[in-house]
Amino acid sequence: MTVIQKNEPDVQSGHPASLHGEAVPVTRLYKRRWLIVFLFSSYSLCNSFQWIQYGIINNIFMRFYNVDTFTIDWMSMIYMLTYIPLIFPVTWLLDKRGLRVIALVATAMNCAGTWIKVTSARPDLFGVTMLGQLTVSVAQVFILGMPSRIASVWFGSGEVSTACSIGVFGNQLGIAIGFLVPPILVPNVEDMDELAHHIRVMFYITAGVATLLFILVVMVFQERPEIPPTQAQAAARLIPPESYSYTASIMRLLRNRPFILLIITYGLNVGCFYAVSTLLNRMIIEHYPGEEVNAGRIGLTIVIAGMVGSLICGIWLDKSKTYKQTTLAVYLMSFLGMLVYAFTLSLGHLWVVFITAGALGFFMTGYLPLGFEFAVELTYPESEGTSSGLLNCSAQVFGIIFTICQGKIMDALGTLAGNIFLCVFLLIGTIMTGFIKSDLRRQRANQLERTAAAAKRSDVLDYGTTTPFIQQHSDL
Numbered sequence: 001m002t003v004i005q006k007n008e009p010d011v012q013s014g015h016p017a018s019l020h021g022e023a024v025p026v027t028r029l030y031k032r033r034w035l036i037v038f039l040f041s042s043y044s045l046c047n048s049f050q051w052i053q054y055g056i057i058n059n060i061f062m063r064f065y066n067v068d069t070f071t072i073d074w075m076s077m078i079y080m081l082t083y084i085p086l087i088f089p090v091t092w093l094l095d096k097r098g099l100r101v102i103a104l105v106a107t108a109m110n111c112a113g114t115w116i117k118v119t120s121a122r123p124d125l126f127g128v129t130m131l132g133q134l135t136v137s138v139a140q141v142f143i144l145g146m147p148s149r150i151a152s153v154w155f156g157s158g159e160v161s162t163a164c165s166i167g168v169f170g171n172q173l174g175i176a177i178g179f180l181v182p183p184i185l186v187p188n189v190e191d192m193d194e195l196a197h198h199i200r201v202m203f204y205i206t207a208g209v210a211t212l213l214f215i216l217v218v219m220v221f222q223e224r225p226e227i228p229p230t231q232a233q234a235a236a237r238l239i240p241p242e243s244y245s246y247t248a249s250i251m252r253l254l255r256n257r258p259f260i261l262l263i264i265t266y267g268l269n270v271g272c273f274y275a276v277s278t279l280l281n282r283m284i285i286e287h288y289p290g291e292e293v294n295a296g297r298i299g300l301t302i303v304i305a306g307m308v309g310s311l312i313c314g315i316w317l318d319k320s321k322t323y324k325q326t327t328l329a330v331y332l333m334s335f336l337g338m339l340v341y342a343f344t345l346s347l348g349h350l351w352v353v354f355i356t357a358g359a360l361g362f363f364m365t366g367y368l369p370l371g372f373e374f375a376v377e378l379t380y381p382e383s384e385g386t387s388s389g390l391l392n393c394s395a396q397v398f399g400i401i402f403t404i405c406q407g408k409i410m411d412a413l414g415t416l417a418g419n420i421f422l423c424v425f426l427l428i429g430t431i432m433t434g435f436i437k438s439d440l441r442r443q444r445a446n447q448l449e450r451t452a453a454a455a456k457r458s459d460v461l462d463y464g465t466t467t468p469f470i471q472q473h474s475d476l
Helices: 032-052 055-065 069-097 099-118 126-141 146-154 160-185 192-220 231-237 246-254 257-287 292-320 323-347 350-364 367-379 384-413 415-433 441-472
Strands: 003-005 027-029
Touching: 027 231, 032 069, 032 099, 032 126, 032 146, 032 160, 032 192, 055 069, 055 160, 055 192, 055 257, 055 292, 069 099, 069 126, 069 246, 069 257, 069 384, 099 126, 099 146, 099 192, 146 160, 146 367, 146 384, 160 192, 160 257, 160 292, 160 367, 246 384, 257 292, 257 323, 257 350, 257 367, 257 384, 257 415, 292 323, 292 350, 292 367, 323 350, 323 367, 323 415, 367 384, 367 441, 384 415
Parallel strands: none
Antiparallel strands: 003 027
């Protein structure tokens, strides 16, 4: 059912109420908003699946392409590397051309990359598969900054956090499928021709899904609703495009101290998640040889638990608006979860690893939409795409650093030392989060707009009822 939030109409004109010529903005929520966010989640899923599809069967691809483990690690880290230089031109394009153009480019590049990889299922074509992975990694740059923008442009003020969580949900589900499906589709068989067949099947399935999603985006994805969903969005539409400066926006964000702290803490947390995900196969195989499928299932457990955490946190934020308190609590639990995971990994019981990894994922992965929404609150009315882009850029930088460093530490000192390395930085991030000032600008703007709109409606109604009385008793 379509929800409409609008002001009392003027009795004579039928238009929104106005006072002294100043119109009170009309807002409306469209059912299509759910289709838009679910379509975005779907193509985000397809892209994030490919991020981890090599790393979770690291040992199989090493043997197939005859490359070392660090080279296969780069099949995941290339996602992080391409993001860093491209995020600024992409967020500029998002601000200038809007959501639909970004969605079309993202799905087109994702589709092209999957078909390049279809042709690479031969041991002598590692360069081709790297080209395909590079292409889909560029598509990811057009995806990661969109959840908070879609939530703000399409959803009401009481559901933006839930909508953002659904947007991030697709990315997390894709990672979960990336952990689960490749070990099943590509078993560790000795015959190279049979192995090539299994790899080709996986690539064909991915390409088929990516092609379908590209067609759906072309046909269905819409730039924005005709009528804005919130008073804040209505006010944002009144700002002339020529008055917006992308460079000035970046500079304002970099002078926002609470946001700078959030950039660092977000990067530390998500960078740790990237490192754990990329190196998960190596960790599990070291302590549980031959358990490639269970390594994928443990990765699935991490992300599924995180998806539940994301949705719970999103709903909680919409109800409570306690952005800093929730972010700090989840960050602290991420640190404790990582600590427990580090010390239980080598106990020799896979069921224990499933439980501790699930607890870690619930909080660490559940933190992702919290960071996005807290950033939008701290930086309003700046572009959601720009603030999200800076957060993700920090995450990619720390992700590359942590993945390389943890991998080297694991090679030299073992998995426990590598995981303790990550625990140290999660503790630092928890402490820094406590120092972030909770300046909820978007909430304040929406409240001010609602108060002003209520006052205008009241004035209009008072004006409409008192004028006839004055006219009738003008002889007094």
